[in-house]
Amino acid sequence: MSKPSSKKPGVESSSAAVVSPSASPSDARVTHWLLAVICFLSGASVMVIEISANRLLAPHFGNSIYTWTALIGVVLIALSGGAWLGGVLADKFGRVDLLATLLTGAAVLTMLIPVLSTWFSPGLSTRGLIAGPVFISLFLFALPAILLGAVSPASVRFYSMVNQDRQVGHAAGVISMLGSLGSFVGTFLSGFFLLSAFGVKSIFIGTGVLLLLLALIAFWMARKPAKQQAGHVGAIIAAGLVGYFVEAPVSAEVVHQETSFYHQITVKEPKNYPGARVLELDNTTEGGMRIADGGLILDYQNFWRLALLNENLKLERALFIGAGAFGMPEEVSRVVQGSHVDVVEIDPAVINVGRKFFKLDEHPNVHAHASDARRYLRQSEGNYDLIFGDAYSGRQHVPAHLVTQEFFAEVKSKLSPNGVFLMNLISATQGEKSELLSYILGTLRRVFPHVEVFAVGNGGDVQNIILLGSNQSWKPWLEDKYYLPSSREFRMVSRRLLERQLPAEAGPLTDDKNPADAIVARQLLH
Template sequence: MAAKQHTEPSLETGPARTASRTSFSLLPPSLGLKLLVLTSGAVLMGLEIVGSRILAPYFGNSVFVWGSLISLFLIALSVGYYIGGGLSDRYPSRALLSGIILVVAALMFLIVAIGQPVCDAILRANFGEKSGPFFAGSILFLLPSIGMGMVSPFAIRLATATVASVGKTSGTLYALSTLGSIIGTMLTTFVLIPNFGAGAILKGLAGVLALVALGTFPFGSGGSAIRGSLAILAAIAAGFFGLGDLRAASLPVGSDLVREINTPYHHISVIDNQVQGRRELKFDRFTESAIELSEPHRSESEYTKYFHLAFLPQPKIRRALFIGAGGGVGPRAFHQHDPTMEIDVVDIDQAVLDVARSDFYLPESENIRTIAADGRTFVRNATDGRYDAIFLDAFTIGGRIPFHLVTREFFQLCRQKLAPGGVFVMNINSAVRGKNAEIFESMYATLSEAFPQVHVFAIGKQQGLADQSTNVILVAVNSDQPLNAEEWLAKAAAYESASYVGNVEVRRMIGDLLTTIPERKQATLFTDDYAPIETMSF
């Protein structure tokens, strides 16, 4: 008896096959599908990364923002895979797939228009930094991400002719999707964000996606489908030329934009507020430093003046290190105090250092060295002698100190780099008692593990603001000889300076000294293993 012949069943339905014979596309169908999968993977990751820049001005750049984004995009991919798989079996149409991608491109253009008002509304609704990023991200990114998640299963269905080729086809297309994700991640991170604003990046990604979708569209497969897709494409083109860039915040009345820079770390703007007579350095919508417009350009950031408290326990500061440049107002004042002092200013963002020089009058002196580096890495690798004072004033977007700069191990490293009698000064945002004092309590406990004595100056304490979040200056002294309040006052009376921070101001600061540290029942000791600063309220 003859053996029964086995024939692989075809996966292509009659209607789809007919459509493919009577239509044409700008790209060959096989190449077009592969390019669409590659591009969708790249755009999806680009959207995720640039999404952090859209949320950061309102919710910071914390682990909650990234956790929300990653969760949302994984949810979107899961939903997209499921819907795309079912839809492709029922309607295996290249016109439908290209139409979905054109809709996705239109939704990405919409983000440029609604991103700011959506984030503003959610911020005003008091969703907070934990839930706010998730709700804002859901509104802005969920639908276009679901659409891009539908691409791979749809493309597999369209590219597979027989059951025998399913494995090879799916493996190829998923590999292309992953390759696209790698390209999109690196391109957005290392090229687009440092050179363009978030709105321009979104429009560029959406435009590329729309062009690829148009290149794979099977013209002639249905007049209504063509007209609908071309209408979407026309709307996308109008959006590309008509929508402005996505801005972190509009300028206040009476303000002039001096400079605007996008970097891998910040959206930097320098703004002259003519009404208040001050120049401000902003990272997104947060003011990092401010100085008077008129000479001698005194600091309008009150807490930076408290850095001069370091001269009381250590009057002879010959070498100083500032971690976190801001507008460079602290180093500039110290240079005025003693032009022979050697000052190292370290910031992870070279653009911040450049702006401190160009717009905030940090002097071009051989005694002031600016270094673009991570603060902890610089301290660990510093081998050219010890410092008399180290100042930590480094924050991410939203007022959080990077966790690796608040641990016991880092503070111990700083003490090793201090000369005997040297001073470590740290600025934090926190209340000093009550429910918003978690950061202060942990910082005091952790610093006390590394230094023999820690003194606390809570700005506003004299006005009874200890329960409210404020700038708290922690002064740790590398000496076993304790200082009491009377000794601080005596040293302040003897203080003299050529800078704009004079004797009267320093003596006033002593009034903010906490002579009794509030009880810390459950202060968390920060270590390299566990430093949950991003989860703490302030």
């Protein structure tokens, strides 16, 4: 009498041919190596998608702490769900072609991310600073992250089946290690190379191609005929073609657009500024000028001229932190004959755009440097008569390390005896939205003995605010001197805020304790 089989129906026929416990040692090694490659590269793909995703979302949702938090949180929860799903599916089906199906789905969705973002990001960007990034992250990245998160637990199952489940712990350790190493490589590859060498769309399409190759490896391991692979491959190719060739509609105002390592850079000639050209970084207008003569079009940019009120200050050397559209440094070069003007801008692509579209090459005395402001200050030689801080990395978001007590001390050390530090800040002057001004005012006053504040706009709502820090009192030029009411000088001086109009000081902000990002986030929410 034959002994009844104890094997579960459906598992024997599907797994024996692929991850058979009786496989030869050489076949087992090949299976292990291929599973290792799949796990390593799928882990790298997750991080490439996640890091590149921020550059995709920033033009619509800003490069804020909320965008990063929503993106990272959604990907993490999706990977957690994928880990559970992968284990369940591996136990249920026990076939290596499960990996091929997971990778095919991830490849298709990854290739469609750019075009889906083009269609849906503009509408979701109106849903708020938190809801918008969360919804778009769920819509674009949750499903591909779930599928990629399922690869590792499924691979653990197949890795251990080759050894008749005798080394499950070893299999889990190896697969987990390789997935983490892949994530490490994907992180460094994205941050140090891909985003500076390729467009965001190309990165997503390339990641989809990589996942297609991994799916083909899994199909080969499963010994599936070409006919059964054709549907998966066709779906991936179709998604790739759609993702690559479908473009977002471009406004007639756009003169130039590119994605750099730091920003989406857009040059516009907007209808609301006839005859002018503006520079946008992500979703924020950074500056502009009149095309004909390079004249400034944004009111706050004229406040560099506060430095000219001081008769004792000879403006021979100036430094601008943040290029904007190069309008202010170019005007200094025109107005103050023979002056030397340095501009430090972290994004080299912004400097190139300045040369092509904002007359930078027409001003030989304006010298642009691609560097971080603090690094540049430490390495620069000589002192400046004017330093103007106007660096931003998103909507109302001044980089946190450029508002600390230590940074202001570095600025002060680079000023000439009569030199002045001016800073453009976006904040309210009173109420809940004045928290940023309160902290930076308190920080600046711990470094400079004399600080003045000018509100560029009207009222106490969020607006451009100019802070002035100096080693000497500016009251002789702000209170004692007479200016014609029709003059530019009068308009600037009349915007000066008195102490009773300012919020109570807070802080200081330091390199050790600096809640500037959270303060800006709260300001945007109010």
